[in-house]
Amino acid sequence: MAVIRDVMASFELYQPSSVADAQKLLEQHGSDAWVLAGGLDSFDWLKDRIRKPKVVVDLSGVEELRGVRTTADGIEIGAMTTLTEVANDPIIKQKYDLLAQAAELVASPQIRNQGTLGGNVSQDTRCWYYRGGWPCYRAGGNICYADAPEGRNREHAILHADRCVAVNPSDSAPALIALDAKFVLRTKKGERVVDAEDYFIGPEVDITRLHILQPGDLLTAIRIPSTWAGAQFYFEKVRDRNVWDFPLLNVASAMVLSGGTIDRIRIAVNGAAARPLRLKAVEDAVRGKPRNTATAEAAGKLAVQGAIPLQFNAYKIPLMRNLVKRAISGVEEVTWAS
Numbered sequence: 001m002a003v004i005r006d007v008m009a010s011f012e013l014y015q016p017s018s019v020a021d022a023q024k025l026l027e028q029h030g031s032d033a034w035v036l037a038g039g040l041d042s043f044d045w046l047k048d049r050i051r052k053p054k055v056v057v058d059l060s061g062v063e064e065l066r067g068v069r070t071t072a073d074g075i076e077i078g079a080m081t082t083l084t085e086v087a088n089d090p091i092i093k094q095k096y097d098l099l100a101q102a103a104e105l106v107a108s109p110q111i112r113n114q115g116t117l118g119g120n121v122s123q124d125t126r127c128w129y130y131r132g133g134w135p136c137y138r139a140g141g142n143i144c145y146a147d148a149p150e151g152r153n154r155e156h157a158i159l160h161a162d163r164c165v166a167v168n169p170s171d172s173a174p175a176l177i178a179l180d181a182k183f184v185l186r187t188k189k190g191e192r193v194v195d196a197e198d199y200f201i202g203p204e205v206d207i208t209r210l211h212i213l214q215p216g217d218l219l220t221a222i223r224i225p226s227t228w229a230g231a232q233f234y235f236e237k238v239r240d241r242n243v244w245d246f247p248l249l250n251v252a253s254a255m256v257l258s259g260g261t262i263d264r265i266r267i268a269v270n271g272a273a274a275r276p277l278r279l280k281a282v283e284d285a286v287r288g289k290p291r292n293t294a295t296a297e298a299a300g301k302l303a304v305q306g307a308i309p310l311q312f313n314a315y316k317i318p319l320m321r322n323l324v325k326r327a328i329s330g331v332e333e334v335t336w337a338s
Contacts, residue, residue, distance in 0.1 A: 009052040017061045023186050023218050029055045031215040036060075037080060037119035040111060045124075050133045065118075065220060068092060074225040076184075079118025083172070084109070086117050096224055098233035098252055102175035105237045108244045118219045120172045121183075121199065122211055125274070126246055127156065127166035137163045137207050146310070153310040155248060158317060160273040162203040165310060168210055171237060173200065173276040174252040174268035179228050184221040185213070193223070197268070200275035210274065228254040228266070234327045238319060247271045249319050253327040255291075262286050262295070267327055269303070272320055279303050279324065286328060293329060300325035 011034070016022040026033050034053035036042050037060075045051035059065060065080035068089045075091060086092060087104040106112055106120060124131075125138070127146055135141030146153040147165045156165040173196070181196040199211050213219065231254040239245040253267040265283050270276040282299045289295045300321035307317050 007049075008046045009049055011046075011053055012055045013058060014055065015058045015061050017063075019062055019064055019186060019218070019220055022057055022059060022062055023216075025055070025057050026218055027188055027216040029057075033057055033215065035218065037122070038082070038115040040107075040115050041119060041123040044131065048131075048133070050131070071223065074223060074227075074229070077117055077222045077224070079219045079221055080116050081118075083112040083115045083117060083120060086172075087112065095226075095229040096179055098179060098228075098231075098235055098254055099172065099175045099224070101233070101235040102171045102237075102250075102252060105235070105250075106171045111244070117172060117222060121170050121176065121222075122213065122219060123169060125166040125210060126169045128152075130166060137203070138166060140208070151310075152312065154312040155246075155271075156310055156313055157273050158304075158307040158309055158313060158320070159277065160202050160204075160275070161308070162207070162274075164203040164207050164274060166274060167271050168200065168273070168275050169246040170270060170276065171247060171250055174250055174270045175235060176222060176224070177268040177276055177278050178233075178252040178254045178266045179224050180266060182223040182225070183219060184223060186218045186220050187214070188216055196222075197276070197278045202274045228256075231256050231264075232330065234330060236323055236326060238323070249316060249323060251320075251323040251327045255328075255330075257291060260290050260292075262289055262291050262328075265328075267324065269320060269323065272307075272316065281305075282324060282328075291328065291330070296325040296329040299328045 014025050032054040034056045036056050036058045065078040067078050069076045083103040083106050087100050093100045129136050129145040130138050134145050137144050145151050146156050157167050176196040182193050183199045185192045234253045237250040238248045249271040251269045256264040268276055268278045282303050285302055286295050286299050303324040304317050304321045
């Protein structure tokens with residue numbers, strides 16, 4: 001493993017007070033710039049001296065990136081809004097509680113007080129080989145140490161692996177996908193709005209990134225339409241420890257029933273692949289079906305089709321199958337311990 005150091009490499013620090021100034025700095029410095037939100041992912045990289053940006057752009061002083069605002073068709077959440085604010089916001093809890101549940105299960109209270117929604121969806125993978133400075137595929141090398149014969153891969157991917165088997169660690173991402181959220185980006189060409197599921201990318205697209213942001217781009221807000229306001233929500237996160245830990249797997253679903261029949265549904269999981277996965281095949285299979293045990297069982301089996309376990313993570317297949325089953329049936333969350 002790489003030697004852990006306590007002293008960061010030197011960099012120029014900029015603290016803009018507006019989105020326009022922040023974007024100007026990012027465009028000016030391009031790939032030499034590092035965006036600092038809550039800092040929880042960033043400081044790990046900087047303190048370990050694995051990443052050595054020449055410029056750090058601290059967004060903490062940009063007030064227009066904070067807060068929850070109602071819109072004509074839902075809400076808009078500034079990318080710098082903390083996870084605690086998201087979890088406690090009365091509008092989110094009343095209409096979009098799926099996101100509040102997900103935000104409240106991130107890490108610990110202290111981390112949620114500092115961590116931001118934009119940072120949570122944009123954080124890098126937590127594979128210890130990659131984070132430790134090993135020259136793996138994701139770091140520009142020609143090997144995946146986790147998928148090697150002696151590799152440790154208990155937390156890694158069972159789906160959509162392409163050379164790299166690291167997973168996306170975000171808890172809020174699947175909830176936002178299930179809510180059909182839109183991510184608002186500021187780019188050199190102006191504002192760009194993308195579906196939540198299209199914000200994330202896998203190694204088959206670019207093995208060095210988990211999201212679509214390019215140098216000079218800035219995630220400014222997340223919009224949630226009213227389409228799923230007040231739906232029946234389900235969120236469950238399985239982790240080794242009840243506080244601080246990243247998900248081994250999580251699931252989020254939003255469902256609208258007509259009588260006992262599933263009229264509309266969106267469902268997503270994370271921790272199974274390098275990107276959060278919307279389970280479109282499951283949605284199509286259960287739409288119009290009764291919400292019962294048989295439907296839930298079939299959904300769980302369909303969700304894991306094509307899953308390929310590594311040496312130490314075969315448990316993720318029955319785990320994902322059961323998470324999807326419970327997300328369909330609406331069974332109360334189960335407390336897990338490892």
